Amino acid sequence: MNVLDKILVETRKTIAVDKALRSEAELEAAIADLPPCRDFHAALAAGDAVQLIAEVKRASPSAGLIREDFDAVKIASCYEQAGAACISVLTDAPFFQGSLDYLRAVRAAVNLPILRKDFIVDRYQLLQAREAGADCALLIAECLSANELCELHQQAAEIGLQTLIELFEPQYLDAVLATGTPLVGINNRDLKTFHTDLEHSVRMCSVIPRDRLVVGESGVRTHADVLHLGKAGVKAVLVGESLMRQDDIEVATRQLLGK
Numbered sequence: 538m539n540v541l542d543k544i545l546v547e548t549r550k551t552i553a554v555d556k557a558l559r560s561e562a563e564l565e566a567a568i569a570d571l572p573p574c575r576d577f578h579a580a581l582a583a584g585d586a587v588q589l590i591a592e593v594k595r596a597s598p599s600a601g602l603i604r605e606d607f608d609a610v611k612i613a614s615c616y617e618q619a620g621a622a623c624i625s626v627l628t629d630a631p632f633f634q635g636s637l638d639y640l641r642a643v644r645a646a647v648n649l650p651i652l653r654k655d656f657i658v659d660r661y662q663l664l665q666a667r668e669a670g671a672d673c674a675l676l677i678a679e680c681l682s683a684n685e686l687c688e689l690h691q692q693a694a695e696i697g698l699q700t701l702i703e704l705f706e707p708q709y710l711d712a713v714l715a716t717g718t719p720l721v722g723i724n725n726r727d728l729k730t731f732h733t734d735l736e737h738s739v740r741m742c743s744v745i746p747r748d749r750l751v752v753g754e755s756g757v758r759t760h761a762d763v764l765h766l767g768k769a770g771v772k773a774v775l776v777g778e779s780l781m782r783q784d785d786i787e788v789a790t791r792q793l794l795g796k
């Protein structure tokens with residue numbers, strides 16, 4: 538079994554446990570009167586510059602523990618102060634040491650649109666995301682059939698969430714575009730081998746219709762990387778590890794953005 542398969546096995550176990558603690562109906566009732574979500578897409582589409590989705594990421598399967606001194610709210614506040622357009626919060630616990638509680642705490646402290654970054658395979662996780670304060674949910678083409686992608690994208694929209702739909706393998710592009718999502722993520726990291734190559738976003742940009750906003754994900758480290766991807770047509774980058782390793786996250790975020 539590759540890492541992605543292992544993550545999906547654990548994700549399904551987590552969903553079963555969570556459902557036993559709080560039913561889908563309870564979550565539906567909890568989100569019924571929430572205010573509308575913030576506009577994640579609009580925040581990324583703004584201006585001519587490449588926008589930043591800055592990720593709150595404590596650990597990962599490829600890197601192990603990334604940051605010992607981990608305070609999700611402090612980190613997200615640094616991102617906001619430094620000019621990030623949106624925040625991504627890893628909520629998977631077994632492989633990333635993430636939590637929906639981090640997302641909830643970040644929502645209370647920061648005004649930017651927030652992405653729930655997890656391995657979403659069930660509508661229940663969309664309800665959890667909305668209840669915790671997310672504005673957008675990640676869907677991964679490698680984890681879902683074409684029908685499941687469409688269904689989850691639709692179900693997200695019904696509860697006011699946008700989706701960022703990510704792919705690595707070019708063979709999934711048609712299924713991603715068929716959902717109608719305006720936000721297409723190109724992961725530069727092969728989630729089965731962890732090999733990361735920024736040129737993957739560059740190549741994929743040339744085959745993605747211009748009415749979709751392309752997000753370049755993973756392996757972005759420098760302002761030169763951001764400019765390089767921007768020239769290829771990438772409108773936003775999703776960056777975690779390289780920022781999370783810095784002593785001064787606010788300064789590092791400004792440098793990444795060339796500010």
Ligand SMILES: O=C(O)c1ccccc1NCC(=O)[C@H](O)[C@H](O)COP(=O)(O)O
Nearest residue numbers: 597598599728754755756775776777778
């Ligand atoms: O980061 C991993 O090791 C990983 C392993 C398996 C599935 C997903 C994984 N990462 C999720 C991501 O796509 C990244 O968190 C995100 O794109 C940011 O990447 P980076 O800037 O390289 O931390």
